[in-house]
Amino acid sequence: xxxxxxxxxxxxxxxxxxxxxxxxxxxxxxxxxxNTMKQELKSKSSLADCSSRMxxxxxxxxxxxxxxxxGIACIVLVTTWNSKWRxxxxxxxxSLQFNWHPVLMxxxxxxxxxxxxxxxRVPLTxxxxxxxxxxxxxxxxxxxxxxxxLGLCAVFDFHNANKTQNLYSLHSWIGICTxxxxxxxxxxxxxxxxxPCSPMxxxxxxxxxxxxxxxxxxxxxxxxxxxGINEKLFFAxxxxxxxxxxxxxxxxxxxxxxxxxxLIVLFGLVILKILSNxxxxxxxxxxxxxxxxxxxxxx
Amino acid sequence: xxxxxxxxxxxxxxxxxxxxxxxxxxxxxxxxxxNTMKQELKSKSSLADCSSRMxxxxxxxxxxxxxxxxGIACIVLVTTWNSKWRxxxxxxxxSLQFNWHPVLMxxxxxxxxxxxxxxxRVPLTxxxxxxxxxxxxxxxxxxxxxxxxLGLCAVFDFHNANKTQNLYSLHSWIGICTxxxxxxxxxxxxxxxxxPCSPMxxxxxxxxxxxxxxxxxxxxxxxxxxxGINEKLFFAxxxxxxxxxxxxxxxxxxxxxxxxxxLIVLFGLVILKILSNxxxxxxxxxxxxxxxxxxxxxx
Numbered sequence: 001x002x003x004x005x006x007x008x009x010x011x012x013x014x015x016x017x018x019x020x021x022x023x024x025x026x027x028x029x030x031x032x033x034x035n036t037m038k039q040e041l042k043s044k045s046s047l048a049d050c051s052s053r054m055x056x057x058x059x060x061x062x063x064x065x066x067x068x069x070x071g072i073a074c075i076v077l078v079t080t081w082n083s084k085w086r087x088x089x090x091x092x093x094x095s096l097q098f099n100w101h102p103v104l105m106x107x108x109x110x111x112x113x114x115x116x117x118x119x120x121r122v123p124l125t126x127x128x129x130x131x132x133x134x135x136x137x138x139x140x141x142x143x144x145x146x147x148x149x150l151g152l153c154a155v156f157d158f159h160n161a162n163k164t165q166n167l168y169s170l171h172s173w174i175g176i177c178t179x180x181x182x183x184x185x186x187x188x189x190x191x192x193x194x195x196p197c198s199p200m201x202x203x204x205x206x207x208x209x210x211x212x213x214x215x216x217x218x219x220x221x222x223x224x225x226x227x228g229i230n231e232k233l234f235f236a237x238x239x240x241x242x243x244x245x246x247x248x249x250x251x252x253x254x255x256x257x258x259x260x261x262x263l264i265v266l267f268g269l270v271i272l273k274i275l276s277n278x279x280x281x282x283x284x285x286x287x288x289x290x291x292x293x294x295x296x297x298x299x
Numbered sequence: 300x301x302x303x304x305x306x307x308x309x310x311x312x313x314x315x316x317x318x319x320x321x322x323x324x325x326x327x328x329x330x331x332x333x334n335t336m337k338q339e340l341k342s343k344s345s346l347a348d349c350s351s352r353m354x355x356x357x358x359x360x361x362x363x364x365x366x367x368x369x370g371i372a373c374i375v376l377v378t379t380w381n382s383k384w385r386x387x388x389x390x391x392x393x394s395l396q397f398n399w400h401p402v403l404m405x406x407x408x409x410x411x412x413x414x415x416x417x418x419x420r421v422p423l424t425x426x427x428x429x430x431x432x433x434x435x436x437x438x439x440x441x442x443x444x445x446x447x448x449l450g451l452c453a454v455f456d457f458h459n460a461n462k463t464q465n466l467y468s469l470h471s472w473i474g475i476c477t478x479x480x481x482x483x484x485x486x487x488x489x490x491x492x493x494x495p496c497s498p499m500x501x502x503x504x505x506x507x508x509x510x511x512x513x514x515x516x517x518x519x520x521x522x523x524x525x526x527g528i529n530e531k532l533f534f535a536x537x538x539x540x541x542x543x544x545x546x547x548x549x550x551x552x553x554x555x556x557x558x559x560x561x562l563i564v565l566f567g568l569v570i571l572k573i574l575s576n577x578x579x580x581x582x583x584x585x586x587x588x589x590x591x592x593x594x595x596x597x598x
Contacts, residue, residue, distance in 0.1 A: 165548070170556070212575070226525070230530055269515050276575065
């Protein structure tokens with residue numbers, strides 16, 4: 001009843017077994033020895049699997065910690081830049097109201113958005129009911145959306161108060177498209193993944209589009225931020241009218257704002273790295289759970 | 300010798316079989332009928348596989364065609380912008396030399412780079428010897444790199460001739476980092492995947508980093524281009540000194556250049572979509588072939 005040597009299945013196993021286990025006729029001394037070896041191999045293989053999974057989890061948390069630090073650094077730098085060199089904040093149609101624009105856009109469209117996007121990738125959330133994490137994902141994204149809309153209000157109010165044209169620069173075109181897509185993404189996400197009346201076929205169609213659009217919106221956010229910071233520095237650091245040093249001399253403000261831009265790009269790349277790694281994707285219990293809307297399957 | 304009903308394996312199959320195939324005792328009339336049904340199911344399944352593969356290939360070529368059209372449109376628009384509204388081209392340290400900068404950077408770092416990146420995804424190249432495609436990939440990327448370096452020379456020469464500071468803006472910081480990373484990527488790619496002396500361990504380590512860095516460089520390129528176009532339009536369309544309409548009035552030049560920026564973003568997103576779709580990845584014959592360097596395994 002041996003289904004090991006001389007069948008091909010056994011020849012693979014034999015490569016892993018020491019020669020001493022084999023008798024002169026090329027057969028194993030006892031079936032028990034084979035079973036012991038099989039168990040040892042299985043245990044070694046599961047040990048290797050476990051070690052590889054641990055490495056994957058550790059490297060995830062390293063990236064996650066990095067994106068948390070980068071996110072905090074971005075918020076600190078944009079606030080410092082606008083409070084120390086741009087005069088601080090107000091909501092009165094002056095340039096102090098404009099200063100809310102970079103702070104709110106970076107906090108909403110970059111930092112909160114990025115952290116909301118990678119929420120399902122945190123291994124701590126795996127194997128648990130998805131609903132609370134789904135609600136947290138939607139909640140963080142809603143907060144990000146509110147920040148972005150307030151950020152847009154800040155710049156529109158400032159432009160209107162100063163009789164400046166709205167939405168003419170490439171930065172503003174990309175920025176407004178990003179916020180519009182983000183709003184659409186949030187509404188479709190709510191309709192598809194949280195409302196109980198959403199049909200399964202719609203959710204199955206929506207899921208890959210939602211994931212891809214999520215990454216694309218982050219790229220658009222980074223593009224908008226970098227073009228906006230660059231534009232603002234050219235506007236602010238003219239070195240003629242307002243007693244500042246010109247941008248070309250790289251005064252401290254320019255160094256801080258440029259470094260802040262570099263950190264935004266790094267943050268975006270780390271988030272996209274986390275999103276693109278298949279080993280860091282949430283292990284769904286079943287396809288049904290993955291697509292279950294609020295109050296239907298999860299609850 | 301039936302391994303079909305009443306075993307559990309058969310109960311699944313029976314769901315697909317019409318009731319008329321079963322006799323009163325619940326067993327199949329003949330083993331032949333089962334085999335015919337199995338073949339039919341297998342053929343239906345492979346037909347479904349084939350149809351799904353065809354759909355995947357058709358949607359790939361749709362995206363590929365889209366990125367080819369977007370790439371051509373980008374080159375046409377950047378050339379039109381600089382020849383029609385910015386005075387054309389020269390290599391004499393004047394602003395006409397600067398005009399080569401956007402044309403060469405977009406052609407190299409965006410269009411050629413993007414097309415070179417998705418080369419292995421073209422299904423036409425699958426199942427063939429990888430070496431010619433590897434050489435074409437390296438060749439297109441080298442051409443992209445040469446364009447980018449010439450594009451940098453254009454702007455450095457212009458700045459130096461006009462006693463303007465180099466590398467102070469955020470656009471220039473991101474742009475120079477992008478070109479430096481691209482150069483490093485090309486050199487490491489040559490060393491790892493084309494030189495025969497490269498050790499397998501290095502190549503295995505390099506492959507995922509090369510793929511990830513490839514996507515990141517494209518994102519950085521798009522970020523650099525958008526911030527650069529935005530900056531250039533604010534510099535050029537002041538509406539005071541040079542008889543142009545201000546940018547805020549959205550003259551035809553601004554509309555063309557803004558649209559060109561939007562097309563660059565769309566091009567980048569389509570390329571990243573192609574790169575991220577696992578169904579569009581080259582089907583490697585074996586891991587060895589995938590990592591084989593020039594003149595070692597492929598030749």
